[in-house]
Amino acid sequence: MHPYDLPDAQGHFGRYGGVYVAETLMSALDELTREYARYKNDPEFLAEYQNELKHYVGRPSPIYHARRLSEACGGAQIYLKREDLNHTGAHKINNAIGQALLAKRMGKKRVIAETGAGQHGVATATVAARYGMECVVYMGAEDVKRQAPNVFRMKLLGATVVPVESGSKTLKDALNEAMRDWVTNVDSTFYILGTAAGPHPYPMLVRDFVSVIGEESKVQMPEMIGRQPDAVVACVGGGSNAIGMFHPYIPVEGVRLIGVEAGGDGLETGRHAAPLSAGRPGVLHGARSYLMQDANGQIIETHSVSAGLDYPGVGPEHSYLKDIGRAEYVAVTDAEALTAFHDLCRYEGIIPALESSHALAYAAKLAPTLGKDQVILVNLSGRGDKDINTVAGLAGITL
Amino acid sequence: MNRIDRCFAELAGRKALIPFITAGDPEPGQTVAMMHALVAGGANVIELGVPFSDPMADGPVIQRASERALAHGVGLRDVLAMVAQFRADDDATPVVLMGYLNPVEAMGYAEFAKAARAAGVDGLLTVDCPPEEAEALSLALHAEQLAPIYLIAPTTPAERLSGIARHARGYVYYVSLKGVTGAANLDVTEVARRVAEIRQHIQLPIGVGFGIRDGQTARQVADVSDAVVIGSRLVQAVEAAAPGEAAATLQTLLRDIRAALDA
Numbered sequence: 191m192h193p194y195d196l197p198d199a200q201g202h203f204g205r206y207g208g209v210y211v212a213e214t215l216m217s218a219l220d221e222l223t224r225e226y227a228r229y230k231n232d233p234e235f236l237a238e239y240q241n242e243l244k245h246y247v248g249r250p251s252p253i254y255h256a257r258r259l260s261e262a263c264g265g266a267q268i269y270l271k272r273e274d275l276n277h278t279g280a281h282k283i284n285n286a287i288g289q290a291l292l293a294k295r296m297g298k299k300r301v302i303a304e305t306g307a308g309q310h311g312v313a314t315a316t317v318a319a320r321y322g323m324e325c326v327v328y329m330g331a332e333d334v335k336r337q338a339p340n341v342f343r344m345k346l347l348g349a350t351v352v353p354v355e356s357g358s359k360t361l362k363d364a365l366n367e368a369m370r371d372w373v374t375n376v377d378s379t380f381y382i383l384g385t386a387a388g389p390h391p392y393p394m395l396v397r398d399f400v401s402v403i404g405e406e407s408k409v410q411m412p413e414m415i416g417r418q419p420d421a422v423v424a425c426v427g428g429g430s431n432a433i434g435m436f437h438p439y440i441p442v443e444g445v446r447l448i449g450v451e452a453g454g455d456g457l458e459t460g461r462h463a464a465p466l467s468a469g470r471p472g473v474l475h476g477a478r479s480y481l482m483q484d485a486n487g488q489i490i491e492t493h494s495v496s497a498g499l500d501y502p503g504v505g506p507e508h509s510y511l512k513d514i515g516r517a518e519y520v521a522v523t524d525a526e527a528l529t530a531f532h533d534l535c536r537y538e539g540i541i542p543a544l545e546s547s548h549a550l551a552y553a554a555k556l557a558p559t560l561g562k563d564q565v566i567l568v569n570l571s572g573r574g575d576k577d578i579n580t581v582a583g584l585a586g587i588t589l
Numbered sequence: 590m591n592r593i594d595r596c597f598a599e600l601a602g603r604k605a606l607i608p609f610i611t612a613g614d615p616e617p618g619q620t621v622a623m624m625h626a627l628v629a630g631g632a633n634v635i636e637l638g639v640p641f642s643d644p645m646a647d648g649p650v651i652q653r654a655s656e657r658a659l660a661h662g663v664g665l666r667d668v669l670a671m672v673a674q675f676r677a678d679d680d681a682t683p684v685v686l687m688g689y690l691n692p693v694e695a696m697g698y699a700e701f702a703k704a705a706r707a708a709g710v711d712g713l714l715t716v717d718c719p720p721e722e723a724e725a726l727s728l729a730l731h732a733e734q735l736a737p738i739y740l741i742a743p744t745t746p747a748e749r750l751s752g753i754a755r756h757a758r759g760y761v762y763y764v765s766l767k768g769v770t771g772a773a774n775l776d777v778t779e780v781a782r783r784v785a786e787i788r789q790h791i792q793l794p795i796g797v798g799f800g801i802r803d804g805q806t807a808r809q810v811a812d813v814s815d816a817v818v819i820g821s822r823l824v825q826a827v828e829a830a831a832p833g834e835a836a837a838t839l840q841t842l843l844r845d846i847r848a849a850l851d852a
């Protein structure tokens with residue numbers, strides 16, 4: 191493995207990443223880059239961050255051996271990194287706290303966020319309440335419908351939720367609207383971006399804040415099984431939970447890194463959200479990366495049962511890891527993810543998020559191809575409470 | 590000399606009027622006639638918006654224009670064809686394409702530049718491609734004598750101006766407020782101060798846009814700059830125009846602003 195020290199000073203991961211934004215935001219992003227560089231090794235900042243993770247989030251999150259599921263799959267042993275047990279129910283809080291602490295130090299009293307499944311919105315609303323900041327969350331009107339419990343949760347926490355009616359009314363449009371807010375209120379506002387995508391420095395700083403997932407795993411796995419896993423598997427929406435798990439493992443030889451995208455109705459139908467599996471590089475939302483786009487360079491509408499994966503782009507570091515072959519990217523369909531969702535409920539007594547169910551579904555396919563002594567570590571990025579309406583609806587049940 | 594430089598050289602003290610419309614809005618068949626109407630109304634340069642699915646820097650008015658054009662399937666190649674058709678009757682008025690980078694990426698920089706020149710395009714403004722990322726695009730544009738047009742924002746620090754100057758040709762475009770297109774509240778004193786500062790670093794004509802809605806503001810802004818850009822106000826008029834009336838509406842609206850500028 192080559193020494194891996196990316197992004198470069200301009201925010202590039204090879205040919206990906208960068209800062210493709212309107213001029214109005216350039217100085218705000220420069221400022222954020224400078225401030226982050228100043229605090230990322232600041233002992234006081236890091237101590238506060240660690241303290242919040244421990245006492246507010248409940249870290250470290252455990253790793254759990256899913257024995258009955260492994261047996262049912264027949265093959266490799268499946269372990270779960272339990273990000274679903276974090277406060278607010280997903281990995282998103284790790285990033286939201288890190289950025290909110292930066293916002294606090296930069297004197298910003300208003301935070302904004304985009305959200306798909308609502309998990310990042312809830313995490314942002316939570317930390318805004320915790321630190322006494324005004325909070326506005328942009329959410330596609332379609333997702334507001336799909337994720338009603340999370341919308342209410344954000345409101346309970348004191349956030350304003352703005353339904354976005356433009357475009358496909360999903361995560362990408364929420365991101366557009368958050369950018370528009372930021373351009374307008376750039377002096378007073380900190381944009382807490384919810385995934386490892388967007389313009390530099392976001393892919394880097396989000397990655398750094400969520401890398402606690404992989405860092406802990408690297409310590410926990412040897413404690414449990416005496417070695418590192420053979421493969422780590424994570425779902426990929428914008429790519430934060432995946433890069434959080436992958437990044438610490440990049441230099442560890444022998445560990446396969448597998449990202450699972452939303453295959454929707456199947457890659458062959460075109461109705462999916464799998465840019466790494468079936469897209470081409472382009473520029474959207476501040477960075478160059480793999481994208482779902484048509485021949486004219488227009489962004490294509492995506493489809494996934496999971497709101498958090500329903501996004502046509504992906505963080506630039508994943509594009510780079512794909513091209514250099516360090517990580518593999520695959521897709522599973524809505525139906526496969528739903529089967530995995532129910533299996534985890536029944537075999538292990540854990541209700542997973544539909545996003546995380548994609549990673550579980552691929553682990554279930556991979557396990558039988560490996561020996562019983564091999565180990566797959568799945569990043570269980572979130573819990574499924576928010577998804578029970580969706581799952582009930584698919585079964586024709588109204589709650 | 591290219592059309593943009595010639596246009597500014599021939600102004601002889603007058604201020605340039607630069608209207609913006611979205612290509613393909615309200616429907617593709619009207620765009621060329623609307624461009625001619627803008628010229629008849631007193632336009633010196635036309636900024637022609639290339640529709641994009643995710644116009645992050647635009648307010649609701651131009652977002653809707655983009656959506657209307659995309660509903661007709663208008664892509665970058667169609668926009669180039671419209672310019673070529675416009676050129677059949679107007680070989681003098683500069684046309685600058687304005688939009689987002691991805692459609693240009695998708696076509697390929699070199700291929701775009703060649704096709705754009707052949708169609709009679711004079712410049713390109715990509716909202717989401719700052720000079721830091723523009724090396725390859727600038728080279729491709731310069732090779733075909735196309736002018737890269739850059740935005741300068743209220744938040745642009747003086748240190749960045751020389752970087753912009755290195756790539757920019759034709760004119761630069763000062764965004765008169767923080768916000769998306771179509772926002773209100775323009776502070777003329779502040780605009781004057783910034784334009785003066787920009788002049789110390791950039792030896793190109795300076796246009797000012799965002800938030801200009803009528804002849805009076807246009808006049809105030811023109812007093813401290815070289816050109817006035819009007820977008821959302823026109824696109825709004827197109828949206829409100831009766832079927833088939835968009836061109837005539839634009840011509841009337843622009844004529845009033847032209848009169849205020851020349852008064």
Ligand SMILES: Cc1ncc(COP(=O)(O)O)c(C=O)c1O
Nearest residue numbers: 309427428429430431498545572
């Ligand atoms: C539980 C969970 N997992 C995964 C994701 C996908 O995001 P990312 O790819 O950034 O981890 C989301 C997004 O909302 C989520 O809520």
